[in-house]
Structure formats: structure tokens, C-alpha cells
Amino acid sequence: MAGNPPGVTAVQLVGEHERLEVTEAQLIEAARAGDQRAMGDLYAAHAGRVFSVVRRVVGDEHLAEDVSQDAWIRAFEKLHLFRGEAAFGTWMHRLAVNAAVNRLRSLGRRSKLESSPDLKLPVQEPDESGLNQRILSKALDMLPDGYRTVLVLHDVEGLTHEEIGQKLDIAAGTSKSQLHKARARMRALLDPQSRTNEAGNHA
Amino acid sequence: MREHLTREQIAALLDEPGAISDGLAHLDECEECALEFEGMSRMRMALSGLPDLAPPEGEWDAIRKRLPHRVVASRPRSVWATPLAAAAVILLFLGGLAVGRMIAPASQDGQNPGLDVASSQVQPPADGDAVPAGANDARFDDYLQTVGRLRELRDEGPVGPTLVENPALAAERLTRLDALIDATREGLRMAPADPALNDFLFDVVDERESLAGQLDQTLRQASMEY
Numbered sequence: 001m002a003g004n005p006p007g008v009t010a011v012q013l014v015g016e017h018e019r020l021e022v023t024e025a026q027l028i029e030a031a032r033a034g035d036q037r038a039m040g041d042l043y044a045a046h047a048g049r050v051f052s053v054v055r056r057v058v059g060d061e062h063l064a065e066d067v068s069q070d071a072w073i074r075a076f077e078k079l080h081l082f083r084g085e086a087a088f089g090t091w092m093h094r095l096a097v098n099a100a101v102n103r104l105r106s107l108g109r110r111s112k113l114e115s116s117p118d119l120k121l122p123v124q125e126p127d128e129s130g131l132n133q134r135i136l137s138k139a140l141d142m143l144p145d146g147y148r149t150v151l152v153l154h155d156v157e158g159l160t161h162e163e164i165g166q167k168l169d170i171a172a173g174t175s176k177s178q179l180h181k182a183r184a185r186m187r188a189l190l191d192p193q194s195r196t197n198e199a200g201n202h203a
Numbered sequence: 204m205r206e207h208l209t210r211e212q213i214a215a216l217l218d219e220p221g222a223i224s225d226g227l228a229h230l231d232e233c234e235e236c237a238l239e240f241e242g243m244s245r246m247r248m249a250l251s252g253l254p255d256l257a258p259p260e261g262e263w264d265a266i267r268k269r270l271p272h273r274v275v276a277s278r279p280r281s282v283w284a285t286p287l288a289a290a291a292v293i294l295l296f297l298g299g300l301a302v303g304r305m306i307a308p309a310s311q312d313g314q315n316p317g318l319d320v321a322s323s324q325v326q327p328p329a330d331g332d333a334v335p336a337g338a339n340d341a342r343f344d345d346y347l348q349t350v351g352r353l354r355e356l357r358d359e360g361p362v363g364p365t366l367v368e369n370p371a372l373a374a375e376r377l378t379r380l381d382a383l384i385d386a387t388r389e390g391l392r393m394a395p396a397d398p399a400l401n402d403f404l405f406d407v408v409d410e411r412e413s414l415a416g417q418l419d420q421t422l423r424q425a426s427m428e429y
Contacts, residue, residue, distance in 0.1 A: 027396065033396075034398070036275055044263070051256055052253075073269055136250065155251060176215075179214070183214035183243060184209070184213075187239070190246060
């Protein structure tokens with residue numbers, strides 16, 4: 001055979017390169033026009049972040065899958081309202097948080113701050129940060145919904161107490177108080193032996 | 204005698220060192236509370252550094268199936284109203300022309316049969332000119348016609364799953380796909396978000412990658428046998 005047919009040995013991902021050059025604004029414009037490929041690209045760029053916040057707020061894998069899908073569908077339905085004042089990721093993140101909080105609220109779970117059942121975490125093997133991420137996530141799931149929501153939004157997602165208060169319809173001071181209780185509960189779950197004499201006296 | 208700080212108090216000290224009266228001074232004196240403060244600091248740091256989770260497998264497919272019809276346009280006219288899209292018409296037209304020249308064999312009299320469908324006159328509005336009523340619809344129809352011609356060009360010539368068994372035919376197909384990719388890329392340079400062009404490009408690139416991969420494998424096997 002006299003040489004390879006053109007292109008046989010040099011398979012170029014032309015389409016992929018082209019799409020990488022498309023800006024997010026252009027994807028949003030196309031998605032607004034109903035282009036599913038553009039929607040898929042937007043999804044691919046932000047799916048991890050959206051699912052993470054939803055999963056951590058609701059504290060349940062199956063519920064998170066449902067809420068995450070709802071958030072995306074709502075986003076594409078409301079895309080004409082996105083004006084670009086903030087980044088799309090920021091807008092989408094806000095939608096995801098709202099979807100998660102609203103779902104907990106509709107299930108009547110958010111206000112439940114009763115004591116957690118006597119759950120035990122498996123023995124952890126600390127990683128470089130000193131805490132095993134799997135154990136940390138497990139402990140988050142074990143928190144009451146109200147504690148977990150505030151803790152995730154503040155310590156994981158970096159929202160201020162004012163922002164959390166607006167989302168949860170609570171005062172900023174309440175958010176702060178909930179955060180401290182949530183941290184205390186998390187510590188008790190993660191290291192139950194560390195404070196055997198909680199609120200006790202010095203010898 | 205001094206009471207230990209509670210975990211809630213220590214949690215408050217993380218964000219506001221002055222939240223508890225003499226709280227920091229207590230931490231200096233009490234090893235147990237200082238250790239708890241340290242543990243809580245590590246926990247907060249670990250929480251802030253939690254990596255994103257992978258979305259569930261198949262989530263996009265599930266979302267796509269649930270998208271309401273009104274969200275997924277079958278004929279995205281809204282894109283077409285933009286100047287970019289108008290430019291895409293011109294470019295597609297030129298692209299179709301180029302594809303025709305590259306792919307269709309010249310006939311005896313030098314005419315190129317690949318140009319037949321794509322030869323409609325599509326002109327951009329002059330700068331500052333008002334676009335007459337219906338002009339966008341006419342351009343849109345031209346656009347659809349040109350996209351249709353691109354698809355026709357894609358479907359012409361040797362196709363089918365057994366193509367790879369004949370390297371010459373497979374090479375001819377690859378050449379055709381390369382030309383179509385070039386023409387579509389030209390169009391996308393002017394209108395990167397054009398849905399039809401993106402769809403078309405992906406289809407053609409997918410086919411090209413698949414065929415090139417199969418052909419490469421066939422050639423490798425053949426070279427090993429001989």
C-alpha cells in the first residue's frame with residue numbers, strides 16, 4: 001500500500017477542540033435557543049459542583065440525585081432570566097442551594113434539630129489533612145438537617161451568615177448559633193473521646 | 204478553679220477570637236481546651252477543602268429526558284435573529300461551496316454538481332441597512348437548505364459498516380469527512396454557538412474518529428499478518 005490514507009494515523013479531535021474554544025456566554029446563548037449540546041456542555045462544566053452542594057446539604061444520595069436533576073431542569077427553564085451579572089457557575093450554585101434547601105423544607109426536615117441517634121462512625125485513618133474525607137462526609141450526613149445545612153453552607157461553601165439567613169429565612173445570629181452547635185456536634189461524632197469532661201471543671 | 208470551655212464556645216472562637224470573654228487566655232492555660240480548639244480548626248479546614256463529588260453516572264441523560272419540550276427548540280429561530288447567525292448563513296453558503304469543490308468530482312464541462320443546492324444567492328445586509336420584514340425568515344430557509352446540503356454531502360458516496368474492509372473506499376470517505384469538517388469549522392468560526400453546525404460537526408467528527416480507528420486497526424492487523 002502506497003502510504004496511509006489521509007488522516008488514518010492522525011486522528012484529530014477537531015470537534016472537541018472547537019468546542020473548547022466556545023465561550024460560556026456562547027454556550028448559554030445556544031442553550032437558550034434550545035441547543036441540547038450546549039446544555040450538555042454547561043452541565044458538564046458545573047455538574048460536579050452542583051451535585052456536591054446538593055448532596056452535602058440534603059445528606060442523602062438518592063434524594064440528592066433527584067434534587068440535582070430538578071435544579072438543572074429549573075436552570076434550563078429559567079435560563080432566559082440569567083442576565084450575566086454573575087458568572088453562570090455562581091447563578092447555578094445559587095439555584096442548586098435553593099433547590100436543596102427547598103426540598104428539605106418541603107419534606108419538613110430542616111427544622112428538625114433533635115438529637116441525632118447514637119450513631120457511631122467507623123475508626124478513621126487520618127489523611128494528610130488529619131481527617132479522612134469519607135469519614136468527614138459520613139459525619140455530615142449524620143447531623144440533623146438544620147445543623148448540616150448551616151455547616152455546609154458556611155464551612156464548605158463559604159457563605160456568610162447573612163447569606164445563609166436569607167436562604168433559610170432565619171436571622172444571621174441564628175445561623176451563627178446553629179453553626180457553633182453543628183461544629184460541636186461534628187467534633188463529638190469525629191472524636192468522641194476528646195472531651196470526656198465536656199463543660200467540666202479544671203482539677 | 205475554672206470551667207472548661209464547651210465545644211460550642213470553642214466553635215465560636217474559631218471565627219471570632221473575642222466571642223467568649225477571656226476565651227483565648229483560657230486556651231493558653233488549658234491544654235485540653237487548646238487541643239479541642241486545634242481539632243476543630245483542622246475540621247473546619249478539612250471541610251473547606253472537601254473536593255467536588257462526581258455527579259451520578261447517567262445524570263445528564265436523565266436530565267435530558269426530563270427537559271420540557273418548550274426548553275428544547277426543534278427549530279432554533281431565536282439564534283437566527285442575531286448578526287452572528289446572519290454571518291453564518293454567508294459562511295455556510297461559502298462553506299457548502301468549498302465542500303462541493305473539494306468533494307464532488309468535476310463534470311465534463313467543468314461544472315461542479317456539488318454546487319447545485321448550495322448555489323442560492325445569500326447576501327448579508329449592508330452595514331446600517333434595515334433588515335426588511337421576512338428577510339430573516341428567507342435567510343433562515345437558505346440556512347436550512349445549506350445545512351441540508353451539507354448533510355446530503357455527508358450521506359453521499361461510500362458508507363456503511365463494511366466500508367473499513369476496503370481501505371481505498373474508507374480513505375475516500377475520510378477525505379469527504381475531512382472536507383465537511385473543514386467547511387463546518389469555517390462556519391463555526393463565525394457562529395460558534397450555532398446549534399445545527401455544532402450538531403453536524405459532532406456527528407461528522409464522531410464518524411471520522413470511528414472510521415479512522417477501525418481503519419487503523421485493520422491496517423495494523425494486516426501488517427501483522429504479512
